[in-house]
Amino acid sequence: MRLRKLWRLLISSVAGIGALLFCGAQINGQSAVKSAVGRIVTDETGRRVLVPAEVKRIVTLAPDLTETIYALGLDERLAGDTEICDTPPAAMTKPHVGKPISPNLEAIVALHPDFVLATTSINRQETVDALRGLGIAVYTSDPHTVSGMLDSIAQIAELTGAGERGAVVVAQLRARLDALHTRLADLPLVHVLFVVWEDPLITVGQNTFIADALRWAGAESVILSKQNWPRVGLEEVMRLQPEYIVLTSDHMKAEGNESADLQKRPGWKELRAVELGHVAVIGEGVDRPAPGLIDAIEELAHVLHPDAFKLNSEHGKVKVGNGARLHATGAAAKEPCPCAL
Numbered sequence: 001m002r003l004r005k006l007w008r009l010l011i012s013s014v015a016g017i018g019a020l021l022f023c024g025a026q027i028n029g030q031s032a033v034k035s036a037v038g039r040i041v042t043d044e045t046g047r048r049v050l051v052p053a054e055v056k057r058i059v060t061l062a063p064d065l066t067e068t069i070y071a072l073g074l075d076e077r078l079a080g081d082t083e084i085c086d087t088p089p090a091a092m093t094k095p096h097v098g099k100p101i102s103p104n105l106e107a108i109v110a111l112h113p114d115f116v117l118a119t120t121s122i123n124r125q126e127t128v129d130a131l132r133g134l135g136i137a138v139y140t141s142d143p144h145t146v147s148g149m150l151d152s153i154a155q156i157a158e159l160t161g162a163g164e165r166g167a168v169v170v171a172q173l174r175a176r177l178d179a180l181h182t183r184l185a186d187l188p189l190v191h192v193l194f195v196v197w198e199d200p201l202i203t204v205g206q207n208t209f210i211a212d213a214l215r216w217a218g219a220e221s222v223i224l225s226k227q228n229w230p231r232v233g234l235e236e237v238m239r240l241q242p243e244y245i246v247l248t249s250d251h252m253k254a255e256g257n258e259s260a261d262l263q264k265r266p267g268w269k270e271l272r273a274v275e276l277g278h279v280a281v282i283g284e285g286v287d288r289p290a291p292g293l294i295d296a297i298e299e300l301a302h303v304l305h306p307d308a309f310k311l312n313s314e315h316g317k318v319k320v321g322n323g324a325r326l327h328a329t330g331a332a333a334k335e336p337c338p339c340a341l
Contacts, residue, residue, distance in 0.1 A: 041159065044142035044152060045120060051137055052114045055160045059113040062100050062122045064290035065141065066091045068153055069117075071169055071291045072162040079111040087285075087292060105130055115139070117156065121289070141289075145212040146297070149289040150174060173294050177216060180301055183308040189220040190304045192280075193242040193273075200231050209289045217300040218308075219244070234267035241271065244278045244304060248286060280304065 038052045057079040060066040066085040069078050080095040082103060095111060098104040100122040108116065113136060118128050120142040131138045139159065143149040150170050157166020194214060196202040204210045205225040214221060222240040223232055245262070262268040262279060273279065280303045285292030302309050 038137075041139075043139045044155075045140045047140065049137055049139050051139065051159050055115045057111065057113045058115050058117065058160065059097060059108055059111055060085065060117045061097070061103055061127070062117075062119045063087060063091075064121075064288035065117040065119060065156075066094075067288065067290035067292060068156060069160075071153070072157050072160065072165050074160055074162055077160070079113055080108070087288075087290075103127060105134070109134065109136070115160065117141070119289075143209050143289045144207055145209055146177065146216055146289075146293065147212075149209055149293060152289070153291070169291065173291060176294050176298065180216060180218075180298065184218040184301060184305055187218055187305055187308060189215070189218060190243050191222045191240075192219045192244045192246050192304075193222055193237055193240075194246045195248075196229055201234060201237070202229050202231050204228070205230055209293070210286060213286060213293060213297050214246075214300070217297045218305050219246070219300065238267070238270055242273055244280055245271070245273050246280045246282065246300065248284050249281055250284050 038050050040048050040050050043049050056077060058069060058074065058077050059079055060069055060081045062082065063085045066078070066081045067087045069075065070088050070091065075090065078091075078094055080097050081091055082100050083096040083098060084100065085091040085094070085096075095107075097107040097111070101124060103123075105127075108131065116131055116136055116138045118138055118140045120140060123140070128138050128140055139156070141152045141156070143152045150173060153173075154166050154170050157163050157169070192214065194204050194210060196204060196210075203223045203225075204214075204221055205223075205228045206221070207226065208228050211221055222237070222242045223230060262271075262274045268274050280300060282299045282303070283292070283296050286296035286300070
């Protein structure tokens with residue numbers, strides 16, 4: 001009964017566009033074509049997708065994709081997203097289709113989308129295959145660098161009819177990155193440990209967009225791994241002795257001294273970075289390949305390289321956007337960012 005219900009919903013969602021389904025069934029056997037019903041493009045995983053000529057109803061399966069849709073001014077066309085999509089806050093008012101890792105297919109079909117956005121970072125291939133099998137156009141993003149993220153935003157904008165807006169958004173984000181590069185190009189990279197998860201301790205591999213974001217912020221992970229999310233032991237971290245520990249705000253309490261908290265934990269308190277209070281807490285935007293990632297990069301750059309931003313300081317306090325914080329003690333003590341108080 002569940003399968004029959006799903007198919008009834010599917011039939012109602014595609015009524016009147018039978019030609020689109022016919023072309024979609026032959027995507028794998030055709031070269032790229034453009035017609036009145038749409039165009040065939042290759043997504044970021046190498047799969048061919050028939051995108052409608054006019055995208056009217058979009059469902060996003062990950063927070064970064066939802067954020068991108070809003071940045072492109074397409075929120076009125078966003079039919080639904082996932083229950084963890086919270087940026088901007090208006091995204092939480094949209095109909096939800098479940099969690100990114102296991103969205104509800106019936107809920108997706110019931111929203112009558114003509115275009116679904118997925119990502120390799122959090123969605124399963126099985127979900128994409130199931131939706132494609134139902135005749136729904138699914139475009140999957142797969143950015144591994146900050147520049148790749150910008151290219152992805154531009155492509156999504158083009159496919160959804162927001163090419164001009166996308167060009168403006170991408171140009172603004174690139175300009176901010178170029179400004180950072182100008183300030184930091186001649187400075188040595190700061191060696192950091194980026195904490196994805198604390199127990200077990202998981203960090204970032206060399207080929208992830210977060211590792212690339214660190215480089216844009218004037219930093220480099222002390223862990224060199226071809227795995228995207230390698231698990232490491234504290235013993236290895238103690239051997240490498242990173243100059244800074246970088247955490248996101250969702251790992252720690254909203255208020256309080258993160259350095260003092262880590263100093264109470266076995267193993268962590270033996271790290272020189274923790275002893276000196278070199279613990280940077282930045283916004284959750286660093287976890288998402290979306291426009292907010294640039295905010296997080298700027299936050300971290302201000303914390304790690306305050307001297308490069310002296311012109312933006314006031315009374316010796318470095319201004320950092322969106323709540324980035326640095327906690328330090330002893331001889332190396334620095335006042336926390338005033339905007340975080």
